[in-house]
Amino acid sequence: MPISSGLNNDQIRVGIVLPEDKIHKISVSWSSQSKVSGNLPDLGSTHNLSLSVEAGNIKVNGLRGGQRVPDLTLQCPDKVESLSSGTGFQLNPVIAGRGFHWEKQISVNLPGELKITVEEGHLKIINTLNVEAYVACVATSEMGADAPADLLAAQTVVARCWSMALAEAKHLTEGFDVCNDDCCQRYQGTSFLTKHSLQAAMDTLGEVLLWDNKVIDARYSKNCGGMLEAYETVWEGEKVPYLIPLWDAPEQRSGQAVDNFEDLWNYEDAYCSSKRFESVNLAAMLGKVDVSGSYYRWEQVLAKTDILRNLVKYNDKVWMKLTGIRIMERGPSSRIKYLFLDGIDESGRIVEQLVKSEYGIRRMFSDSFLYSSAFVIKNAESLVDDDHVILRGVGWGHGVGLCQMGALGMALANIGYRDILAHYYPGTTFTKI
């Protein structure tokens, strides 16, 4: 029986510059040694183009006489064995962290093909490349360069499964398979590629996990908080048989994390527990963005005025006061599925607002995206009068599937990547395609 996946062939299309980024000017450069081709004459005479939007076309500076073209295609090698740090087209600027508080402009190095067009008056750039090359780059972008080999191997297989399953397919109507950001998987091309991560990609070439002969939808997040969350807590739809609640630990305990928050708070045996990383440089192992703690346990003080501002932003409602928070339902890991905000509106009426989904809750409570929806309200007793809300929470991210910090904890305990994968995706089978 053939193995099925969401990709039609071994190429993946990644949206790099999107019309919403509103970029009108970009530079594309490459090393004079790289083999580059494209739909422009004279490409051999330069290795630096400056592109801008002019009257709905792309103005190309850098070639003799300049050019104006409706679209531009450039190719360079993308075989995984041909890659090294910095190979490919260097593009500057590109947006990273789109829509988040850490949004910034970076430069990236992209192997494979660039298709550059103008859409809604802005540049749009799609990078099509071999899925193995993409996976090698993603695993590095998601992980620090000093990550242990088994962590990188596990993350590489997971990235490959996620890319091939393409279960979310958020961007098909925009003409590409995935975007370059956390919305899909963080992809910054070969910019941070190391020998180490390239080796992981080569060593695991074609390795995937299957369920029912189908490449699995391998979800992952930074830190589960002690128990893996069930798929259906976070996303709509049917249960997924391999994305189920499990203690992220050597031994399965009885019951679930949600049964007793105090007990969960004090639980330190998990693979992702801060206790395991006391003498470890986490930033070097887990990548560059937002790593300043382990996020296994956290406490945050939120100003009520900030929550009320988000209420206007997302629900168009102006309230005078936030008087209470009613948590209605939690998933097995303690992540909240939905809650109600209670308050008083502009005309003095008592009102309530439903806040749905793990994503919606994290967005409502913090502009910088709350670490997770697995929290309790520490000042619940005095909340009605306080001008702030104190949250005590566990974990970072949705907690479904592989826990990246837990996988790090396992790798540091000398557990091999195939056992790491078997732990996070129980019942799946490992194969090479």
Ligand SMILES: [Zn+2]
């Ligand atoms: Zn996306």
Ligand SMILES: [Zn+2]
């Ligand atoms: Zn975990």
